[in-house]
Each structure stands twice: as C-alpha cells, then as structure tokens.
Amino acid sequence: MKKETRTVVYDDELRLEAYRFEGTQQPFPNHFHEYFVIGFVEDGERCLFCRNQEYVIKKGNIVLFNPGDNHGCVQNDGGAFDYRGLNISRTVMSDLAEEVTGKRTLPGFSKNVIFDEEVKGYLRPLHEMIMTGSGEFGKEESLLLLLALLFQRYGQPFERCIPECREEVEKACVFMEQHYAEHIYLDQICRYAGLSKSALLRAFTKSKGVTPYLSLQNISIGEAKKRLEQGMAPIEAALSTGFSDQSHFTNYFNSFIGLAPGIYRDIFKTGAGGNQNGE
Known part of the structure; x- marks a missing residue:
C-alpha cells in the first residue's frame, strides 16, 4: 500500500495554505471551517457528507466549501485517498473577489462537488506551483483565472450560502x-x-x-x-x-x-x- 504523506505549505505571496494528502485512510468527522476550501481528488473514493447531503467523490472531482459548510468524509472503496487543496481566508477571498470582479463583496459557491475539466486545468498547475515554492507571477495569474472561472460558473452572494438561523x-x-x-x-x-x-x-x-x-x-x-x-x-x-x-x-x-x-x-x-x- 502506498505510504501516507501529508504536506502543507503556506504561501506568503498569495496568503493561503496549500496541502496534499497522499495515501490517507483517516476519516474526518463532521466539522466546518471559517475559511474557503477548494480541493481536488487525485485518486480514491470517499463518501462525503456536506450540508445534509451525501456525495460520492472520486478521481477528478473538485470540492468547494464555503466558510461554515459542515462536512465530513470516510473512505468508500477500501483503498487510500489522494487529495490536494487550497484554504483561503475570508479576508483574502474578499481581496481576490475585488480584484476579479471589481466589487468587494464576499462570494460564495453554489455547489459543493463539481466535475469541471477547465477548472481542473487551472487548479492542478496552481497547486503544484505553490507546493514547489514558485515565485513566478504565473502563480498569481493562475489563482485569479481560477477564481474568475469559479465565480462565473458556481458563484453566488455569500449570504445565500448561510442557512436561515433562529x-x-x-x-x-x-x-x-x-x-x-x-x-x-x-x-x-x-x-x-x-x-x-x-x-x-x-x-x-x-x-x-x-x-x-x-x-x-x-x-x-x-x-x-x-x-x-x-x-x-x-x-x-x-x-x-x-x-x-x-x-x-x-x-x-x-x-x-x-x-x-x-x-x-x-x-x-x-x-x-x-x-x-x-x-
């Protein structure tokens, strides 16, 4: 079985975390984050529970979590899970949204699980550049192009992502x-x-x-x-x-x-x- 490795990098220029989990079998309990998550499944299959819905995520799927989206997952195929992701704080996302849209309005994602080859085409190279410590301006360019595509296809005002609360x-x-x-x-x-x-x-x-x-x-x-x-x-x-x-x-x-x-x-x-x- 493939050896498990977990690698995390903080990019000072982009002000975000990038991480890669390879060969992991660890389940993650139902929880939430106060930041945005953009992730990509490299290999393996998991049962994902998110916002009271159940998904099967597998190679090629992209996951999009808004701050506060409750989620948890368990391995679904008896194998291991390979996954790469980006964590972006609300403040940084507001800055990026203003750069992309010209409006300083916190965005939200309308879907939690997608399959989109064009989005993948930006996400994987961007992730690799961050993990290898690239200082090229292509890194920031890729991030902005990725978010522009996500906002265009899966964006909505963040307020719509928050369930009504008593x-x-x-x-x-x-x-x-x-x-x-x-x-x-x-x-x-x-x-x-x-x-x-x-x-x-x-x-x-x-x-x-x-x-x-x-x-x-x-x-x-x-x-x-x-x-x-x-x-x-x-x-x-x-x-x-x-x-x-x-x-x-x-x-x-x-x-x-x-x-x-x-x-x-x-x-x-x-x-x-x-x-x-x-x-």
Missing part, C-alpha cells in the same frame, strides 16, 4: 465564541439563548448541521490555529483555547485538520511543507 441559535453561537476558552456547560448556553436543552439541540443542529458541542470544538480549533500560526507552542495553544491537556488537543486537532499541531505551527516558522510524521 435568533436563539445565533445567541448561542455568540456565547460560545465569547467563552470557548472556559469550561462551559450546556445549561449556560441555553440560559443565554433562552431555550431549553432539547429545543436548542434541535434548532442548533438543524440550522448549523452540527451540535453545539461540536461547534464549540470547531471554534476552539480555529482559535488554536491562529495561535499556532503566530508561533505559539502547542501546549500553550491548547490551554489558552480551552483544552484540558496537550494530548486531548492533539487528538482533536489531528482529526479536524489532518496534521499534528506542532507540524502545523512549523509551516509558518519555516515557510516550508511538513509531513505528518514530524514532531
């Missing part, structure tokens, strides 16, 4: 964003939101696609990523974002992000890729 659910989210580093309880969230436990669980899961607890874990992991990007030690990032110990933090971080926290931090220290077996 006021109480949004209040629950605000409470968790303000107190994620503390040891909080469901009772506290419910009191702040003004709903019973069962009512909050039903409304929250229907609206967000994940439970309040899983949403809290996502918030903590997202904040931990920011600290690691600034060079904070994994144990400090863990304790400052509400995790009880580094082991607990490492397990969650790896299951959500696919890399150990120390390796993720190191890509911002060196500007080079790291693989999962490093410490």
